[in-house]
Amino acid sequence: MSSAGETETERNDIREDGRRPPRAVVGSHRIKEEMFGRAFDARIMSRIWGFVRPYRRQFLISVVAVLIFTLTQLAIPLVIRSAIDDGLLAADGRSALIRATILFAVIILINFAASYVQERVVGRVAENVLFDIREAMFSHLQSVSQSFMDKTEVGRLMSRLQGDVNSMQEFLETSVISVGDLVLLFGIVLCMLWLNWELGLLTLSILPVLFIVRLIWLPKARVVFIEAHEANSVTSGALAEAIHGVRTVQGMTRQTVNLQLYDDKATTNLNAQLRSAMYAQVLVPIVDGLTGLAMAMVVVVGGQMVLNQTLDVGVMVAFLFFIQRFFDPIRSLTMQYSVMQRAMASGQRLTEVLDVPVSVTDPAGAMALAPDAPGSVEFRNVSFRYEPTQPVLRNVSFQVAPGETVALVGPTGSGKSSVMSLIHRFYDVQDGAVLVGGVDVRQVTQESLGQQIAMVLQEPFLFTGTVMENIRYNKAAATDAEVMDAARAVGAHDRIMRLPQGYDTKLTERGANLSMGQRQLLSFARALVADAKVLVLDEATSSIDSYTEQQIQKALVTLLRGRTGLVIAHRLATIRNADRIMVLQAGQLIEQGTHDELLAAEGRYAQLYKASHASFDDVD
Amino acid sequence: MSALADSQSAEKPSLRAVEVMAQTDTVGWMTGVRTMWRVTKMAGETPWQVVFALVSTLFAASLQIIIPRLLGHAVDQTQTALTGGAEAAQAALWTTAILVLAVSTLRGIFATLQNYFSESVGHYTGYRLRMQFYDKIQHLSFGFHDSIHSGDLITLGLLDLEGARMFFSTGLVRFVLLAILIGVGGYWLISIDLWLGLLALSFVPYVGWESSVSQLKLRGTWLVLQERLDILSRVMEENLAGIRVVRAFSAQDHERAKFHRASISALDLAYERVDIRVKSTATMTLSFFIAMGLVLLVGGMKVQAGTITVGTLAAFLTFMTILQMPVRQLGMLVNSVARTSTCGARLFALLDLEPAVRDRPGAPALNVTEGTLRFEEVSFSYPSAPLQDVLQGITFTAKKGETIGLIGPQGSGKTTIAQLIPRFYDVTGGRITLDGQDLRDVTLTSLRQNVAVVSQDVFMFTTTMENNIAYGNPWAPEEKIEQASDAAQLHGYIDGLPERYRTVVGERGASLSGGQRQRMSIARSLILTPAVLVFDDSTAAIDARTEARIFDAIRAQSADRVTVLVAHRLNTLMHADRILVLDMGRIVEQGTHAELLALNGKYRELYDLQHRSYGVTA
Structure with a gap:
């Protein structure tokens, strides 16, 4: 939790007549996430391997291709050497030169083929694995426990599904290449030693220096890079906030203060970026200097050896070529180290998601709930809690007969929503049993249970897509005519027809281009199309004008006709229309009866009724 | 109609403005030039950094061209021992070695300065653009904010701004570097031996062309891929936000299928990108090696004929290796230009907007007396x-x-x-x-x-x-x-x-x-x-x-x-x-x-x- 103290000291320079700094910040303090993990974590690697396994043949092909590619890279300076020594400086060189050229041609063709195969296969496998991981996570999230979904913010899951998955891709693509780099590095070393071991050893003496320099540099640079990354996301966060909250900013004339606060963040970011640019560059002169040193050594020592006729000049040229290639694998290998660490941190987070337990499962050999089962609902001594210490429902028992409509009322936190969720088995009860159609919901498949129950949630959540697609939702069998009938039944048809493209009108984010009332009617139509025996409905509390309200009331009657209804009711009209009212308080069923009976009883219901005519919810 | 029309015009984003923004993706030629000129002018606000960056580039590129010549000399010096005497040859080798060391180190220093200063010009430009953007957003009136999706504004302020600010380092400076390397280096090669020089440079046009074309293609597919990935993330985001609805309708399989469709359509494009990339890198490398093989053959014959020395041939080959990387980056340069013109055009279009609701010039403050x-x-x-x-x-x-x-x-x-x-x-x-x-x-x-x-x-x-x-x-x-x-x-x-x-x-x-x-x-x-x-x-x-x-x-x-x-x-x-x-x-x-x-x-x-x-x- 960010402390207000810290944020106040951030700007102690704006003061109005020497008073204390303003209570103002822009952008939120982000929750930091580990960017780097251990460089290698066997458990995570084996999980990642699990996703690569289906492509192991391609994987193997690409490794072989990388090896061939690397060998050709190594061979090229050797061919040049032989062209110079045997072709140019030998007595009868012409045929040797042509031989070398032909060899060169063969090698570059192999090089071409190997690099093509390797990059293409690696690229495709990496993309495949990436999409597979994402799909596995998405699919898993469909069935993990509802409590996990309740607790976890969508944004956090999204960053798993996107950011973390992407950093795995980077890892996969570079991992095969780094195999090549390793081979290349060893190959260069071997070739140099083979060509001339004295000169080779001398040249290689700069290697440890380079490694040490990079090892010192890496941890420091990483701190700076992370800082820059953080500063950037803080600044972006502040910008996003300004965009989302622009109406409040303008309404409260906060522009000047905010611009100054933003300037602080943007300046911090600028400085962090400059520092990181410096750190990124600081190694270049060292690497270049060392390359120069190695080449100078070859020139002096190698040149001397050529003068003494103990070394062929072609070998000297080959050395110069090798030295120039020498630093590439080292550079990319040290980079790969960071990529590995990042990938391990991401992999850790990904496996966390994949390992979230699925708490509600079909028992072995679960039967389908018979389509002709009666639409009855029963709670038998149900006790339920989300957290071990906080009981939500305590020993609740009731029965709802097929066709009956029951209104559930009670203050916020009384357990109404939990009752609703338990009928659909979003959670499993700790004690007692929930029965639908006379069968314990834990004994039937979730699929078949879902077909017996339709739900209308408080927030009429709509998906991007056409009106038609939204009403039909997953009932693929519903014809267009059936969809329209449902819309007509809830009184939404005329309004839909007045939309620019009627049923084909695309809804924007969450149905933002519809009014709240229209969204509710669509969600009613959607439930009607689902055509289930039991309807569970959480009435919306949002403010709707009285005319739309009327229409929704009418639609509700249509929706409930011929079905068993459990309604979390807020509106008096809904409550009055119910066959029975059940009053929940602190997880217990304290009263039930008709409106008049309950008023006469002068209990909690009567109290609630007098306190609020608008909402039974927000009563303290 | 009225209910919908009202809700649409009042608070909800109409798709129209977004479409208008999206259309600017293919900018006219003139707009592109004007945009780049404007970004360049903004870079000019940190003149010293710009000067340092350009001067360092000049030095770094020139020094880089010297290295192959020095190495060539070294090779030749080893061959002159028979004529000039071992002592003299050895001294010459020492001189060359010291020069190689000095030139390499200096090149490294200048390359660092070049990169640092050009990056910093980009960051300063980014800072100024960010401040202007923030200020503008805060003042544009409700009518504007009604018409545009907040997500699009965020993209504009983050991604497009990034694309525009990078122009100096990824576009201009890289262009200068390339021009010097190809211009001066090419001149040097050709002046030594016309035909061998032309052969050594023969891969340049192909690589330059291929990398530009493939970068443009990649950019095109990137834009489409981005759209498909947006759809994919929307599917995911909606699913997670509406997970209760999904479960209420037991629609998990329906959602999985929806995800799969979106995923496959993005994967197809990701494949396409891999293919474009692979094809172009592989053929570019091949063309480079073909040129090298030809230089080796023709140069070898010339060495045999005594027209050039072994050292010159070695210098040619080394210079080709040095030139390979920057020429490949030509594609990135083309990409940078394309990116700057579209991103910058969009960004400046917003920065140039005048808030519809604004103060009249010289407007006085409100004076509340009666409060009516x-x-x-x-x-x-x-x-x-x-x-x-x-x-x-x-x-x-x-x-x-x-x-x-x-x-x-x-x-x-x-x-x-x-x-x-x-x-x-x-x-x-x-x-x-x-x-x-x-x-x-x-x-x-x-x-x-x-x-x-x-x-x-x-x-x-x-x-x-x-x-x-x-x-x-x-x-x-x-x-x-x-x-x-x-x-x-x-x-x-x-x-x-x-x-x-x-x-x-x-x-x-x-x-x-x-x-x-x-x-x-x-x-x-x-x-x-x-x-x-x-x-x-x-x-x-x-x-x-x-x-x-x-x-x-x-x-x-x-x-x-x-x-x-x-x-x-x-x-x-x-x-x-x-x-x-x-x-x-x-x-x-x-x-x-x-x-x-x-x-x-x-x-x-x-x-x-x-x-x-x-x-x-x-």
């Missing part, structure tokens, strides 16, 4: 639907101490009236005055300091409770914050939180219910001491008893101001001094609750409706 608000024949239509009148001939006067109630069906114009008072939009006909001053003639800042709106949608900032309450006046003393939250019936709740007023709202902090958010919004406006306080249907989620307590608490202060109350619930505005009943953008009835009931008109109708569903007790 007057609407005179006001008519209005939203900028997004100019032909559709939302308000027509609205005339009313509210004096200090009065409470005016506004009621009417959805789309009748209540919220619009609430938004015109702080001049979130400008009226299209008639005028609104405060103490005789037309709202358009005074400064926006002074006006909005005097008009507070408690809106329907409450935006909570991720910061402490006190910062949220004191949003309009960050200098407000603690007592005032507590008073305001007490009046808004929020104090009890905040006081019970572990860190009280320092509890952070939102992510990992306290989450507020709809009613609490509305109360927060009320507290926010009570911090200010406005001459006009507007409640835009802002108590709908608050229960009647709490609402009554809030109004009791603020009634004490309402003698000093005009209160405008928009509501659906009659309970809320029954006690207003005057109630205006709106329908289709006109005032159809007005009077007190009792008068309106007696009128037996629209108001009565509403009353009966609500009585039936809520049980209004008058």
Whole structure:
């Protein structure tokens, strides 16, 4: 939790007549996430391997291709050497030169083929694995426990599904290449030693220096890079906030203060970026200097050896070529180290998601709930809690007969929503049993249970897509005519027809281009199309004008006709229309009866009724 | 139609503006040039960095060209031993070695300076663009923000800005480097041996062309891939946000299939990208090696013929290796130009917008004396639907101490009236005055300091409770914050939180219910001491008893101001001094609750409706 103290000291320079700094910040303090993990974590690697396994043949092909590619890279300076020594400086060189050229041609063709195969296969496998991981996570999230979904913010899951998955891709693509780099590095070393071991050893003496320099540099640079990354996301966060909250900013004339606060963040970011640019560059002169040193050594020592006729000049040229290639694998290998660490941190987070337990499962050999089962609902001594210490429902028992409509009322936190969720088995009860159609919901498949129950949630959540697609939702069998009938039944048809493209009108984010009332009617139509025996409905509390309200009331009657209804009711009209009212308080069923009976009883219901005519919810 | 049209034009993003933004993706040639010129001019605001970057580039490139020559010399020096004597050859080798070391190190230093300074020019440009963007966003009027999706604005401020700011380092400097390397280096090769030089450079046109074409292709597929990935993330995001609906309908398999479709369509394009990339890198490398093989063959024959030395041949080959990388980067340069022209064009289009609602030049501050608000024949239509009148001939006067109630069906114009008072939009006909001053003639800042709106949608900032309450006046003393939250019936709740007023709202902090958010919004406006306080249907989620307590608490202060109350619930505005009943953008009835009931008109109708569903007790 960010402390207000810290944020106040951030700007102690704006003061109005020497008073204390303003209570103002822009952008939120982000929750930091580990960017780097251990460089290698066997458990995570084996999980990642699990996703690569289906492509192991391609994987193997690409490794072989990388090896061939690397060998050709190594061979090229050797061919040049032989062209110079045997072709140019030998007595009868012409045929040797042509031989070398032909060899060169063969090698570059192999090089071409190997690099093509390797990059293409690696690229495709990496993309495949990436999409597979994402799909596995998405699919898993469909069935993990509802409590996990309740607790976890969508944004956090999204960053798993996107950011973390992407950093795995980077890892996969570079991992095969780094195999090549390793081979290349060893190959260069071997070739140099083979060509001339004295000169080779001398040249290689700069290697440890380079490694040490990079090892010192890496941890420091990483701190700076992370800082820059953080500063950037803080600044972006502040910008996003300004965009989302622009109406409040303008309404409260906060522009000047905010611009100054933003300037602080943007300046911090600028400085962090400059520092990181410096750190990124600081190694270049060292690497270049060392390359120069190695080449100078070859020139002096190698040149001397050529003068003494103990070394062929072609070998000297080959050395110069090798030295120039020498630093590439080292550079990319040290980079790969960071990529590995990042990938391990991401992999850790990904496996966390994949390992979230699925708490509600079909028992072995679960039967389908018979389509002709009666639409009855029963709670038998149900006790339920989300957290071990906080009981939500305590020993609740009731029965709802097929066709009956029951209104559930009670203050916020009384357990109404939990009752609703338990009928659909979003959670499993700790004690007692929930029965639908006379069968314990834990004994039937979730699929078949879902077909017996339709739900209308408080927030009429709509998906991007056409009106038609939204009403039909997953009932693929519903014809267009059936969809329209449902819309007509809830009184939404005329309004839909007045939309620019009627049923084909695309809804924007969450149905933002519809009014709240229209969204509710669509969600009613959607439930009607689902055509289930039991309807569970959480009435919306949002403010709707009285005319739309009327229409929704009418639609509700249509929706409930011929079905068993459990309604979390807020509106008096809904409550009055119910066959029975059940009053929940602190997880217990304290009263039930008709409106008049309950008023006469002068209990909690009567109290609630007098306190609020608008909402039974927000009563303290 | 009216309900939808109203909701679309008032608050909801219309797709049109977004489409307009999207179309600028293919910019005209002239716009591209103008955009790049503008970015370059911005770079000129840090002139020293620019000069350092360019000078370092010049040095780094020149030094890089020298290295192969030195190495070539070294090779030749080993061959001259027989003619010139071992001593002299050895001394020459030492000189060359020292030169190689010095030149390499210097090149490294200049390359560092080149990269650092060109990056820093980019970062300074980015900083300035960011500040301009932020400032502009804060001042563009509601009409603009209504017409554009917030996600698109964020993309503009993050990705497009990034694309534009990088132009100097990824475009200009790289271009200079390439020009020097190819120009000077090529000249040097050709001057030594025309045909061998041409052979050595023969891969340059192909690699330059291929990398440019493939980068442009990659950019094209990238844009499409981005769109498909956006769809994919929308599928994921909606699924997670609506997971209860998904489960309520047992639609998990339906959702999995939806995801799979979106995923496959993005994967196809990802494949395509891999293929384009692989094909171009492989053929570019091949063309380079073919050139090298030809130089080796032809150069070898020339060495045999004695036209050139072995050292020259070695220098040619080394120089080719050096040139390979920058030539491949030609494609990135082309990409950078393409990216800058589209990103920059979009960004500058926004930065050049003038807010529709802005201060008149030399406008004075609002001077509140009597505190009288007057609407005179006001008519209005939203900028997004100019032909559709939302308000027509609205005339009313509210004096200090009065409470005016506004009621009417959805789309009748209540919220619009609430938004015109702080001049979130400008009226299209008639005028609104405060103490005789037309709202358009005074400064926006002074006006909005005097008009507070408690809106329907409450935006909570991720910061402490006190910062949220004191949003309009960050200098407000603690007592005032507590008073305001007490009046808004929020104090009890905040006081019970572990860190009280320092509890952070939102992510990992306290989450507020709809009613609490509305109360927060009320507290926010009570911090200010406005001459006009507007409640835009802002108590709908608050229960009647709490609402009554809030109004009791603020009634004490309402003698000093005009209160405008928009509501659906009659309970809320029954006690207003005057109630205006709106329908289709006109005032159809007005009077007190009792008068309106007696009128037996629209108001009565509403009353009966609500009585039936809520049980209004008058």
